[in-house]
Amino acid sequence: MSEPKKVGRRTFLNYAIAVVATGVIVGAATYFAVPKEVTTVTAPGATVTTTKTVTTTVAGTPTPTPPTTPPGKPKLTAWYRMTFLEDFNVYLREKTLEWAQKRGVEVELSQLPFTEIYAKLTAAIDAGNPPDISLWAPLALAAEKPETRLLLPVDDVINEIGREDFYKPAIKVGSIEGKAYQLPLWCEPYLWHIRKDVLEKKGIQVKSPLSWKEAKDIAEKVNDPANDFYGLGITLGMNEDTTNQWNSLWWEFGGQYFTTKSASGVKIKSTATREAVEYLVDAYKRKLIPPDAIEWDAAGNNKCYIGGRGMMVMNPASIMYALNKENPDLFNKTLLVFPPVVFGGTNGFVVYKTCKYPDLAKDLLAYILKDKESYRKRLIEPSLGYCCPIYKSIAEELKKIPYWAPFANAVEFTHQSSYPIDEPCMALDEAGPKYIIVKMLQKILLEGQDIDAAIDWAHNEYVAIFRKHYGD
Known part of the structure; x- marks a missing residue:
């Protein structure tokens, strides 16, 4: 064998x-x-x-x-x-x-x-x-x-x-x-998985929905990189979870991929994009996010949380499925909370x-x-x-089951990449596996590229794809 x-x-x-x-x-x-x-x-x-x-x-x-x-x-x-x-x-x-x-x-x-x-x-x-x-x-x-x-x-x-x-x-x-x-x-749906036991120990109250800004505040209070414990278990690696987590963060700042299906309708270059990028760059440089997160595959954030390295992660509840089988104690110590705008x-x-x-x-x-x-x-x-x-x-x-009550009807408030219209889009279908957003972030974090230059690059990549499918 x-x-x-x-x-x-x-x-x-x-x-x-x-x-x-x-x-x-x-x-x-x-x-x-x-x-x-x-x-x-x-x-x-x-x-x-x-x-x-x-x-x-x-x-x-x-x-x-x-x-x-x-x-x-x-x-x-x-x-x-x-x-x-x-x-x-x-x-x-x-x-x-x-x-x-x-x-x-x-x-x-x-x-x-x-x-x-x-x-x-x-x-x-x-x-x-x-x-x-x-x-x-x-x-x-x-x-x-x-x-x-x-x-x-x-x-x-x-x-x-x-x-x-x-x-x-x-x-x-x-x-x-x-x-x-x-x-x-x-x-x-993607939602926050949070260490309830750490919240109680620190006397921190969490409301639902939990914004990314509030999550960062909590992360700062519990972060302990010297002991390999990080406030935000957010992946920055070349995988689909990085893009999906970005969507939730970016949408909270008012971002969206396009306003009309055309090259001129692409909206990557925006104030919302810069604010979302600055959020992640700041969190990464201050080690609120694990330094190795930039190398993670799609399982990285799961392993971070399940392994006790992360205070919170943004992920589908596959983590709960795994914890229920492997670590019931941590399952019971995990609080599930939605962000203001839910990707899924x-x-x-x-x-x-x-x-x-x-x-x-x-x-x-x-x-x-x-x-x-x-x-x-x-x-x-x-x-x-x-x-x-x-x-x-x-x-x-x-909904009659307490565990399920918060997300039994998640399909009503969960959004696709084409948010806020939530309709099929050829350009986004093509762009998804190219990991353009991830590459934009890594240009900044790994290559030291200027934030605006990296955003311009990503914007132009999307413009080219939208032009191919929909014209100018």
């Missing part, structure tokens, strides 16, 4: 599952085979076991190989974004297998970490060869321009499930010209025009989302706030 690997928060299992469903035959077996290397993750930073091939019985009696697919059997290809939560990944895999067996459909399912699915989907969309279904997509790149639109509307699926139970913002973020191109599955994605399924069996694809998605009881018990509740519901009925039930 190979040596165990250590993984970060978004470095997860990457495997392809070939599902062959043969209908209900007594004594028959249905398998999913894993032909590539498999990594099973239990929690951030945990050791993992690796094996080259795994064959697991889904139902029936084991046989040496999966049954042969009859000629002409319908087949769907699906790519799902993996999350940090293994409960989540297993649930979606099992629901997909369950549907495939009942419908007699072959499903080739790949579950991929965010960075990999982004690159793979973008390349597939550019080549005009996407899967039939994906969980997550660069939505605007795939659907904003009618002449190059690769997605099918899913309003019929939403109506079948019951549109009245969906939160309107959950549908809006995936809609273009009045049509929904994304079937929402969950909302993933509403993630969901899309169906591509190239799908040969669109009705089957939509039937699969309806099957997964219609089972609201399982959705609540197996996907939402175990996530401890990492996955917030897109259904009003489930949110109302969760």
Whole structure:
């Protein structure tokens, strides 16, 4: 057996599952085979076991190989974004297998970490060869321009499930010209994780929402770099969390990426941007932020908090999921508080025009989302706030649970990068993985570049991307 690997928060299992469903035959077996290397993750930073091939019985009696697919059997290809939560990944895999067996459909399912699915989907969309279904997509790149639109509307699926139970913002973020191109599955808000025990020891009161300015004041009171304890566990590394945390900070100062979808509408060069940059530069130079934060990957802030180095971090509640399993004591000492403007994605399924069996694809998605009881018990509740519901009925039930009360309806006040309009934007889809904001910050912090010069550079980068997609 190979040596165990250590993984970060978004470095997860990457495997392809070939599902062959043969209908209900007594004594028959249905398998999913894993032909590539498999990594099973239990929690951030945990050791993992690796094996080259795994064959697991889904139902029936084991046989040496999966049954042969009859000629002409319908087949769907699906790519799902993996999350940090293994409960989540297993649930979606099992629901997909369950549907495939009942419908007699072959499903080739790949579950991929965010960075990999982004690159793979973008390349597939550019080549005009996407899967039939994906969980997550660069939505605007795939659907904003009618002449190059690769997605099918899913309003019929939403109506079948019951549109009245969906939160309107959950549908809006995936809609273009009045049509929904994304079937929402969950909302993933960023919020403060704060050491409640340290607050009590220092006699500090925290109100909700907690502004970034107030957070910095608290950080100054508890900061102790000599003992490797830092007031702000904010990442500055080349990863998506740096951009996402920036959004929350920047929006509080009045920042936004654009006012109109055009090169002239880009608003990176602004007073708000300078104030947000100065906030981070000051905090970093005064060691309110750990010096190594500039080297962190997306798991860095998680490790900082879980390892006891940070007073507070801004992150989805994947940290709570990990603490509940690994460190219940720190779980109970953690206070969750929202900032004034909340960043977070509403993630969901899309169906591509190239799908040969669109009705089957939509039937699969309806099957997964219609089972609201399982959705609540197996996907939402175990996530401890990492996955917030897109259904009003489930949110109302969760509000009765004290832990869930603050964010059961987070989808109502969580915003995408295109805040304040919260609509798909091709330019932001392209800009995201380029980490322009992170590079701007690192030009200042690592290269010693003038703040205004770095902001000008970032502004011009966004202008070029917006011009490419929308013109001047």
